Amino acid sequence: MDRRRRSENGMAESMKVPYEETAEEYAARIRDLVESDRVTGARRLVTEAIERFPDHPELIPWQKALSRATVVRVGGPLDRDRTPEYRWLETQGPQYRGEWVAVLGDQLVAHSRDSREFRALLDKAHPDFPPLVVWIPDR
Amino acid sequence: MLHLKGAHFTSGRSKFADRVPGSSELTAKVYVKVQFGETEPILAQLDTGAAWSILDRESIQLLGSSLERLGSMRISTRFGTLRGYLAQAPITFPADDGQALTVTATFFVSEDWPLPLSFLGYSGLLDSICFALDPQANHFYFGLPTESW
Numbered sequence: 001m002d003r004r005r006r007s008e009n010g011m012a013e014s015m016k017v018p019y020e021e022t023a024e025e026y027a028a029r030i031r032d033l034v035e036s037d038r039v040t041g042a043r044r045l046v047t048e049a050i051e052r053f054p055d056h057p058e059l060i061p062w063q064k065a066l067s068r069a070t071v072v073r074v075g076g077p078l079d080r081d082r083t084p085e086y087r088w089l090e091t092q093g094p095q096y097r098g099e100w101v102a103v104l105g106d107q108l109v110a111h112s113r114d115s116r117e118f119r120a121l122l123d124k125a126h127p128d129f130p131p132l133v134v135w136i137p138d139r
Numbered sequence: 140m141l142h143l144k145g146a147h148f149t150s151g152r153s154k155f156a157d158r159v160p161g162s163s164e165l166t167a168k169v170y171v172k173v174q175f176g177e178t179e180p181i182l183a184q185l186d187t188g189a190a191w192s193i194l195d196r197e198s199i200q201l202l203g204s205s206l207e208r209l210g211s212m213r214i215s216t217r218f219g220t221l222r223g224y225l226a227q228a229p230i231t232f233p234a235d236d237g238q239a240l241t242v243t244a245t246f247f248v249s250e251d252w253p254l255p256l257s258f259l260g261y262s263g264l265l266d267s268i269c270f271a272l273d274p275q276a277n278h279f280y281f282g283l284p285t286e287s288w
Contacts, residue, residue, distance in 0.1 A: 061209040065225040069242040069267035077223040079233035085186040093160030135255040
């Protein structure tokens, strides 16, 4: 069948069949952009997709994932300058390669290679101020 | 804390470490203090060149149910291509001076991420806050964008 129609001046012109992208196709394209670090493009596309398919369950997670961070709270308890802890890590840290360490001032509060054991030791130590927790690379 | 042309720029400040002992990194990096939930502060590497923030396994456990799973994806890292998903979770920048800042940010989460170290990347976290570094004093300044005040 001839899919062309005649224009007013009698010339043949192609019929345009608009392609309707589905929400799933949008989601796949958004994922492709995200995986190739093209976040700005992904944000633009998710906005377009949500306009066409508001509340679609495949698009809402991408809309959230691509949104900017939102404020929960400004303020709260002050921490303190951890220069003594950094100094301890510099001088004593190499002895604890491959371990989790909790340091408060120039004191080691807990250490272990196993994160669960480390957490238990830390809970038991109950220091009067939260120590700094650091994993020390072993290579 | 810091002002730019009379407007708020940052509201809090903390001291960062520029290396961790035992690290194979030859050049200085920026390790800032963060908290996931009501826990002790830990160090996470600030990486403006990374598209996404990455959570280490320990932090994923600490976050528990406050981690909201979103789209599945894979990313290319120096450890190869990793499968995982994007998730939202609260992160706090504790302050030594000024005010701490807690935001809900987007992180990449993967069972295969091998380092017990979280990375703070650009999209969904650093692109949403104001921050500045004083490398002479190792000070990390942070706050909300001007329009948020």
